[in-house]
Amino acid sequence: MAKRIIVLGSGVAGSMVANRLAKSMQKEIYSGEVEVLVIGNKKQHLYQPGFLFMSFNEGTLEQFSREQKHLLHPKVKFILEEATKIDTANNTVTTTKQSYNYDFLVIATGSYPDFNSVPGLAEASHNFYTPEGAAKLRDELFKFKGGTILMTIDVPHKCPVAPLEWIFMADELFRDLGIRDKVTLKYTYPIGRIHSLEPVAEWAEAEFEKRGIEYEVFFNLEEVDPNKKLAYNMDGTAHPYDLLISVPAHVGAKVVRDSNIGDEDGFIPTDRYSLKMIGQDNVYVLGDATNLPVSKAGSTAHYQADVVVKNIISQIKGLPASHRYSGKAFCFIESGLNEATYIWFDYKTPPQPMPSSEMLHWFKLAYNELYWLSVRGIM
Numbered sequence: 569m570a571k572r573i574i575v576l577g578s579g580v581a582g583s584m585v586a587n588r589l590a591k592s593m594q595k596e597i598y599s600g601e602v603e604v605l606v607i608g609n610k611k612q613h614l615y616q617p618g619f620l621f622m623s624f625n626e627g628t629l630e631q632f633s634r635e636q637k638h639l640l641h642p643k644v645k646f647i648l649e650e651a652t653k654i655d656t657a658n659n660t661v662t663t664t665k666q667s668y669n670y671d672f673l674v675i676a677t678g679s680y681p682d683f684n685s686v687p688g689l690a691e692a693s694h695n696f697y698t699p700e701g702a703a704k705l706r707d708e709l710f711k712f713k714g715g716t717i718l719m720t721i722d723v724p725h726k727c728p729v730a731p732l733e734w735i736f737m738a739d740e741l742f743r744d745l746g747i748r749d750k751v752t753l754k755y756t757y758p759i760g761r762i763h764s765l766e767p768v769a770e771w772a773e774a775e776f777e778k779r780g781i782e783y784e785v786f787f788n789l790e791e792v793d794p795n796k797k798l799a800y801n802m803d804g805t806a807h808p809y810d811l812l813i814s815v816p817a818h819v820g821a822k823v824v825r826d827s828n829i830g831d832e833d834g835f836i837p838t839d840r841y842s843l844k845m846i847g848q849d850n851v852y853v854l855g856d857a858t859n860l861p862v863s864k865a866g867s868t869a870h871y872q873a874d875v876v877v878k879n880i881i882s883q884i885k886g887l888p889a890s891h892r893y894s895g896k897a898f899c900f901i902e903s904g905l906n907e908a909t910y911i912w913f914d915y916k917t918p919p920q921p922m923p924s925s926e927m928l929h930w931f932k933l934a935y936n937e938l939y940w941l942s943v944r945g946i947m
């Protein structure tokens with residue numbers, strides 16, 4: 569009987585793991601000793617960082633999507649079904665159609681903004697975290713002639729630097745359009761500084777001062793009144809807006825929450841080094857689905873994929889699963905429409921933003937294209 573590896577979720581993390589497993593275990597797959605199945609509920613694979621660019625009319629959804637089956641190695645079986653239950657006691661994943669047994673399971677089911685976490689938010693706010701949201705925001709942005717743009721943020725959320733990128737890009741857009749003096753840009757953050765990573769907060773605060781971007785810390789959105797166009801902070805203060813942009817707290821996938829294998833927000837307790845689900849020897853978790861204190865980012869998934877693949881191959885060969893994730897993440901940060909910086913960090917090294925440059929902006933744009941090679945496991 570072939571050893572079956574199920575990868576649940578066909579986003580960046582799941583696709584990378586499946587493709588790298590198939591490449592590294594070609595011999596075993598051809599001889600029928602191993603099979604790799606991906607269960608995913610999306611026919612189209614979306615490159616989510618593209619939504620930021622879409623909201624500034626710097627790209628279209630067509631540009632940032634590919635058909636999922638074409639991104640997978642020919643020896644990976646793609647099952648386009650919705651998983652409804654993960655049963656680690658019986659080594660099965662159930663979908664709306666049937667149950668699948670596994671020898672190894674990789675959970676890569678992502679994270680999702682919860683627009684219902686605050687009363688009035690879903691109705692009142694715009695966003696650039698979904699393709700529909702980004703398209704709608706683009707249309708609003710290019711109609712905007714002046715007033716207050718308020719951004720509210722809650723944690724955890726994926727791509728922790730994306731809200732800063734959006735504000736910097738908006739600042740430059742309105743300067744280019746010659747209406748920056750008519751627009752108040754106000755950024756808020758729920759803790760005592762403007763970003764959870766201290767060096768990033770220090771760098772961004774200096775940039776905000778330079779560019780006249782207003783900010784408020786300890787801002788925890790409690791309610792929005794779409795009729796009065798007021799956003800209420802937990803301290804009771806009311807904040808007027810003309811355009812509200814929100815990045816709400818994220819939660820884990822429904823299947824994780826329904827299977828009771830996550831914490832209260834649906835993130836799966838994961839060993840920070842081996843990436844095994846806590847208490848399970850044959851279940852790995854990576855990408856946004858983990859509860860690890862690392863950025864929920866595609867680059868995080870990239871570095872984690874390497875560890876998960878090596879550990880599964882070791883276990884199949886009867887060797888110790890000794891490969892360790894270092895906590896590494898790398899993020900380009902757009903600091904305007906034509907320049908960017910970057911940060912990298914791991915469990916031991918804090919991030920340090922580099923000076924912004926046009927070249928780094930072009931690197932970020934180049935990565936938007938290289939992503940399709942990366943997700944195929946080619947680089």
Ligand SMILES: Cc1cc2nc3c(=O)[nH]c(=O)nc-3n(C[C@H](O)[C@H](O)[C@H](O)COP(=O)(O)OP(=O)(O)OC[C@H]3O[C@@H](n4cnc5c(N)ncnc54)[C@H](O)[C@@H]3O)c2cc1C
Pocket residue numbers: 576577578579580581582607608609610615616617618619620649650651652676677678679696697698726727730821822823854855856857864865866867868869898899900
């Ligand atoms: C606006 C924006 C900008 C970003 N910018 C960056 C950036 O510059 N750099 C960076 O590194 N990251 C960035 N990110 C974050 C990055 O996109 C995510 O961290 C990354 O996609 C996480 O990968 P994942 O595979 O864990 O989850 P996802 O890519 O979200 O994939 C999860 C998959 O699981 C599937 N799934 C869920 N439940 C089920 C089920 N029940 N059955 C079957 N399938 C299921 C989903 O449909 C999805 O395909 C950005 C994100 C956004 C929204």
